[in-house]
Each structure stands twice: as C-alpha cells, then as structure tokens.
Amino acid sequence: MAQRDGMVEKHGVGRWLTHLGLIIGILIICFPIWFAFVASTVTQEDIIRPPMPLWPGPHLIENYSRALFSGVNTPVLNMLFNSTVMALGITLGKIVISILSAFAIVYFRFPGRMLCFWLIFLTLMLPVEVRIVPTYEIAARLDLLNSYPGLILPLIASATATFLFRQLFLTIPDEIAEAARIDGAGPMRFFWDHLLPMSRTNIAALFVILFIFSWNQYLWPLLITTEPEMNTIVMGIKQMFPSGDDWADWPVIMATAILAMLPPVCVVLFMQRLFVKGLVESEK
Amino acid sequence: MxxxxxxxxxxxxxxxxxxxxxxTLVFFFxxxxxxxxxxxxxPDPFGLSEQFVGLENFRFLLEDPYYRASFGTTAIFSTLVTLTSMSVALFLAVLADRVIKxxxxxxxxxxxxxxxxxxxxxxLWLFMFNPSIGVGAYYLKMLGYQWNHVLNGTEAMGLVVVASAWKQISYNFLFFLAGLQAIPKSVIEAAAIDGAAFWKRFWTIVFPLLSPTTFFLLVINVVYAFFETFAVIHTITAxxxxxxxxxxxxxxxADGFVGQDLGSSAAQSVILLFLVGILTVIQFRYIERKVHY
Incomplete structure (x- = not known):
C-alpha cells in the first residue's frame, strides 16, 4: 500500500490539506448525530430556549429511561422489541426462502423452472412503494393488520438474495455434487452437508445487509400498524410528534432517535468486513 | 445458468x-x-360500487396540474439528491484514496x-432546522436569514434534499473509494512523471476510468431518490x-391513504410501475456490460 504511492505526492502541504478535508467531511457528516445525542442528554427547557448547548448535559439516564419505559404513545422498549422481531423475521425469512428457491433453480430441472425464475426476477420491479394501496387491502383481507406476520411476510420475497445464491451455487464445482451423489446422498443431504456450509460467509454478509434494510423499513410498518403497541421504532418516532401546536418532547424523541440507529450502526461498525462484502455483492 | x-x-x-x-404471488403479483x-x-364515494372508466383515470391524472407539478418536483428532487451526495462522496473518496496511513x-x-x-x-435534520428551536435556524437568524421551511417551499425542498443526500454519502463513498483503488497506480504515476498536477490528472485520467462506478451509482441514487426517500419527506415536510x-x-x-382517491392512486401506481421497469432495465443492461467488462 505504501509503495504504490511512491511517486505521487508523498509530502508537502497537499497531504495536510487531504487530512483536513477528510476531517471536515467527517465532522459535517457526524454533526446531526452529535446534536441528537446532546439533545438526548439535556432538558426540554435547554432545547426550547435556543441556542441549544453544544455539549452533553447531565440528564442522559433520566431521558433514556423516560423514553424506554414510558415513551409518548407506547414505551420505546416495546417498539424496540417489535423492530427486532420484524427485522429478524424479514432477514431470516428472505434468506431461507431465497436459498431454497436458488437451490431448486440451479440443481433441478423441472417444468416451469424458467417461469419461476422470471416470476422471482420481476419482483425487482415491484417495490412496496409502488403498490402500497392494493398490498394494504390484501393484507387487510388476510387479517394481517397489527400483527407480526403482517409486518414480515409482505417484505420477505427477494429477487436479489435469490440471484446471489444462484450465482454462488453456479461457482461451486460440479464434482462436489457428483461425489455426494455417488456416496448415495439425496438432494437435501447434499444441501445440508455441502451447500449450506459452503455458503456460510455469503449468508453472514447477506444477513448484515438485510438486517439493516429490514430494521430501517418505514412505509410498510406505517400502513400496517395502526395500534401504537405494534409500532416499530423507526416509524413510531414520527408518531411521537404532537399533531397540534404543542411542543414535541424533544429530549425523549432524540433519545429514541439514538436508540433507533444504535442496532444497525453497531452492525456496520462491528461487522464492517461482512457489511462491505454484502453491500458489494447484493448490488451485482 | x-x-x-x-x-x-x-x-x-x-x-x-x-x-x-x-x-411473490400473494404480495407482489x-x-x-x-x-x-x-x-x-x-369507485363511488362510499366504496360500494365501481364503474369501468377505461383510461379516464390516466387522462385525468395527466391533465391534473398537481400531478404534473409532482413530476417536476421529483425531477428536481432526485437530480439535487444525486448530484449532492455523489459529488461530496467523490470528493471525500479522492481524499481518502490519497491517505496512506x-x-x-x-x-x-x-x-x-x-x-x-x-x-x-x-x-435529525428536522430537529436542526426546526424554525423555532433548531440550531441551524438559530444561527441562520443570527446571520440575518429568517429560516422557515414550514412556510417556504424552496427551503423545504433544500432541507429534504440535504437530509436525503446526507444519508446516501456513505454508500457512494464506499463504491467510489473501491473504484479509485482499483485503478492501476502505474497509470497515474505515468501522468505524474509527465508533470500533470493532481486535479488535472484527476479530470483527464482518473474520472474517465471511474465512469463505470459513476454510472452504476447514478442509477442507484436515482432509484433511492425516487422511492426510498419517502420516509424523509414524510417525517420532515409531509x-x-x-x-x-x-x-x-x-x-x-397521499392520494390513496389520506385522500382516499383509489382510482387515481392506482393509476399513479401503474405509472410508477413503468418508471421502475425502465430503471430496472437500464440497471440490468449496465450490469450485463460490467460482467463482460
């Protein structure tokens, strides 16, 4: 790495300007989050009499426990639980149904195989934002409003994940399947003993990306959960704003914002390698 | 296959x-x-019966000045979001690519x-630019500018653009940095020996070599601005x-859930379906090319 820059500007003012530019960029990007954090540690009075302090105050525990245990419409702890169920449900659901269908499409020949492939492919063109009203009507007809299956099921079909697994399976040498077959292993034995272990890293990378995607869902939970007890944290935060001219409870709302971004941000920070791998692969 | x-x-x-x-069949098709x-x-106003009207909903939509205005708004919004987040990300990626340690x-x-x-x-951005308590609004006022995105449409647009672009910078940065690091250093060193200055090298050599990444990100960002920014707009300006x-x-x-105008909302969905279709085709044609690159 150090070697490759041998010839190109190694020293001088340029180098310091580079660092300065990056640091300014990072500060600007982190600014909004710093403000949210500060707001979650001060009192409402500190906030509604601007300028707001720029350094954290002493009310962190008070604000966060008020958010977690009482909240505005429903305790944030409850919304965090709903978000966790939804995010894990969508993530695992997508992975399971995608890996199974990719397995079928790659390792079997059956009438209608190409039709299945194209039906799954076409879902790429049908994001939930485009078909919100009819999807809502169908969910209502199936009695899925205000339920976990209602939050999860409509979002678990995944063309991207299916393609990813298909791509991966196509790179696995035929000899492995051949050997398994000679050993008398059936297709499901082969799937469990060979395919699944070989897909481990890809599954992990996909898990990271899908978890962030699912946790951050907004529109669908907004439609399908009308009871505050079923709200997820990302959509529930909007419901915490009063509808009239009342003051919003800013310290609690900002504490909620911090809590809402904590799980996905931790996933990115602690699983950075998998995150980058997943991000690059899921866009191919 | x-x-x-x-x-x-x-x-x-x-x-x-x-x-x-x-x-797929139940929730998509x-x-x-x-x-x-x-x-x-x-449908009639009570939702009890409905009448076949052919393409009437579409005709009505395309003649509706609000719907046409919404097309314009979307074009301005997605152009600004894409340009802002991509240029900031590219700038930061170029800097990060120069850093050795x-x-x-x-x-x-x-x-x-x-x-x-x-x-x-x-x-987060709503909080910073809340007209009465936001830090951003406060300092703008000190500079003599009265910020109020609740009343001023241009300011509202500015705010949703910045909030949407801000979130997307990371993604663009990651792909630009990867693209930059994939460019063989010998090419750049050759230009350096020729005495080309850094930014000249960038525009004549690096940027053209980066064009596959740029084009890919362009499509991704337009899709993002079209669909995924719903939440930004719903939270900040509604x-x-x-x-x-x-x-x-x-x-x-808004028309389907708030206004309960189902025919119009469905016609809008169909128009959006076409738009997504076009975007997906563009995306795939490009990706086909990338595979054989």
Missing amino acids: QKRVVFNNRTLPYLLVAPQLLV WPAAQAIRQSLYL GSGAYRTLLIWPYAVAPAIAGV GGPRQDTTILVYKVF
Whole structure:
C-alpha cells in the first residue's frame, strides 16, 4: 500500500490539506448525530430556549429511561422489541426462502423452472412503494393488520438474495455434487452437508445487509400498524410528534432517535468486513 | 445458468420454490394486478360500487396540474439528491484514496451513516432546522436569514434534499473509494512523471476510468431518490408546504391513504410501475456490460 504511492505526492502541504478535508467531511457528516445525542442528554427547557448547548448535559439516564419505559404513545422498549422481531423475521425469512428457491433453480430441472425464475426476477420491479394501496387491502383481507406476520411476510420475497445464491451455487464445482451423489446422498443431504456450509460467509454478509434494510423499513410498518403497541421504532418516532401546536418532547424523541440507529450502526461498525462484502455483492 | 450435474426429483423442486413463489404471488403479483384493475375503474364515494372508466383515470391524472407539478418536483428532487451526495462522496473518496496511513479509520467514520434509517435522518435534520428551536435556524437568524421551511417551499425542498443526500454519502463513498483503488497506480504515476498536477490528472485520467462506478451509482441514487426517500419527506415536510415537496411516491400515498382517491392512486401506481421497469432495465443492461467488462 505504501509503495504504490511512491511517486505521487508523498509530502508537502497537499497531504495536510487531504487530512483536513477528510476531517471536515467527517465532522459535517457526524454533526446531526452529535446534536441528537446532546439533545438526548439535556432538558426540554435547554432545547426550547435556543441556542441549544453544544455539549452533553447531565440528564442522559433520566431521558433514556423516560423514553424506554414510558415513551409518548407506547414505551420505546416495546417498539424496540417489535423492530427486532420484524427485522429478524424479514432477514431470516428472505434468506431461507431465497436459498431454497436458488437451490431448486440451479440443481433441478423441472417444468416451469424458467417461469419461476422470471416470476422471482420481476419482483425487482415491484417495490412496496409502488403498490402500497392494493398490498394494504390484501393484507387487510388476510387479517394481517397489527400483527407480526403482517409486518414480515409482505417484505420477505427477494429477487436479489435469490440471484446471489444462484450465482454462488453456479461457482461451486460440479464434482462436489457428483461425489455426494455417488456416496448415495439425496438432494437435501447434499444441501445440508455441502451447500449450506459452503455458503456460510455469503449468508453472514447477506444477513448484515438485510438486517439493516429490514430494521430501517418505514412505509410498510406505517400502513400496517395502526395500534401504537405494534409500532416499530423507526416509524413510531414520527408518531411521537404532537399533531397540534404543542411542543414535541424533544429530549425523549432524540433519545429514541439514538436508540433507533444504535442496532444497525453497531452492525456496520462491528461487522464492517461482512457489511462491505454484502453491500458489494447484493448490488451485482 | 444450468449445472451439468442435477438431481432428479419430481416434487422436491416445487416444494423448494413454493414459499418464495407463494409470497411473490400473494404480495407482489396480486397487488400489482389489483393496481392495474383499479386504475381502470372509478369507485363511488362510499366504496360500494365501481364503474369501468377505461383510461379516464390516466387522462385525468395527466391533465391534473398537481400531478404534473409532482413530476417536476421529483425531477428536481432526485437530480439535487444525486448530484449532492455523489459529488461530496467523490470528493471525500479522492481524499481518502490519497491517505496512506489511517485510511481505514476514515473509512469507518464515513460509512456508518449508511445504517441510519431515512426516517431517522429526517428527524435529525428536522430537529436542526426546526424554525423555532433548531440550531441551524438559530444561527441562520443570527446571520440575518429568517429560516422557515414550514412556510417556504424552496427551503423545504433544500432541507429534504440535504437530509436525503446526507444519508446516501456513505454508500457512494464506499463504491467510489473501491473504484479509485482499483485503478492501476502505474497509470497515474505515468501522468505524474509527465508533470500533470493532481486535479488535472484527476479530470483527464482518473474520472474517465471511474465512469463505470459513476454510472452504476447514478442509477442507484436515482432509484433511492425516487422511492426510498419517502420516509424523509414524510417525517420532515409531509409533502408540504402546499405540494412543494410532494414527489411521485409521496403522492401515491397521499392520494390513496389520506385522500382516499383509489382510482387515481392506482393509476399513479401503474405509472410508477413503468418508471421502475425502465430503471430496472437500464440497471440490468449496465450490469450485463460490467460482467463482460
């Protein structure tokens, strides 16, 4: 790495300007989050009499426990639980149904195989934002409003994940399947003993990306959960704003914002390698 | 597309694709078909009966000045979001690419906002630019500028653009940095020997070599601005003031759920379906090319 820059500007003012530019960029990007954090540690009075302090105050525990245990419409702890169920449900659901269908499409020949492939492919063109009203009507007809299956099921079909697994399976040498077959292993034995272990890293990378995607869902939970007890944290935060001219409870709302971004941000920070791998692969 | 070695089983493959297919049919194709059907009907105000009206909903929509305005709003919004987030990200990526020691730390600090939900990004920026208590609004006032995005459409647009672009910088940065690091250093060193200055080298050599990444990100960012920014707009402006930040996706929601105008909302869904279709085709044609690059 150090070697490759041998010839190109190694020293001088340029180098310091580079660092300065990056640091300014990072500060600007982190600014909004710093403000949210500060707001979650001060009192409402500190906030509604601007300028707001720029350094954290002493009310962190008070604000966060008020958010977690009482909240505005429903305790944030409850919304965090709903978000966790939804995010894990969508993530695992997508992975399971995608890996199974990719397995079928790659390792079997059956009438209608190409039709299945194209039906799954076409879902790429049908994001939930485009078909919100009819999807809502169908969910209502199936009695899925205000339920976990209602939050999860409509979002678990995944063309991207299916393609990813298909791509991966196509790179696995035929000899492995051949050997398994000679050993008398059936297709499901082969799937469990060979395919699944070989897909481990890809599954992990996909898990990271899908978890962030699912946790951050907004529109669908907004439609399908009308009871505050079923709200997820990302959509529930909007419901915490009063509808009239009342003051919003800013310290609690900002504490909620911090809590809402904590799980996905931790996933990115602690699983950075998998995150980058997943991000690059899921866009191919 | 096909393995040489395949398993023979009559029922198993169908069982394996069944869950995916079932979800796809129930929650994707059935609603899409419903949208197409509803776009051709006009329900009465009580929802008791409906009347076939052919393409009347579409004709009405395309003549509706609000809908046309929404097209314009979407075009302005997505152009601004794409340009802002891509240019900031490219600038930061070029800088990070020059750093020899500690570029990993910079990368970590720049990529984590990717994980922040658009809705949360909206809430954060709403807080900073709240006309009465926001820090941003406060300092603007000190500089003699009265900020009020609740009343001023241009300011509202500016705010939703910044909030949407802010969230997307990390993603673009990551791909630009990867693209830059894939460029052979010998090419750049050759130019350096010729005495080309850094920014000259950048525009004449690096930027053209980066064009596959740029084009890919362009498509991704347009798709993002079209669809995923719904939450930013819903949290910050709810499409207002008047309809100044009502992008197409927001209008489908507003007309369908708030206005209960189902025929019009369904017709809008169908128009959006076409747009997504076009974007997907562009994306795939490009990706086909990238594979054979």
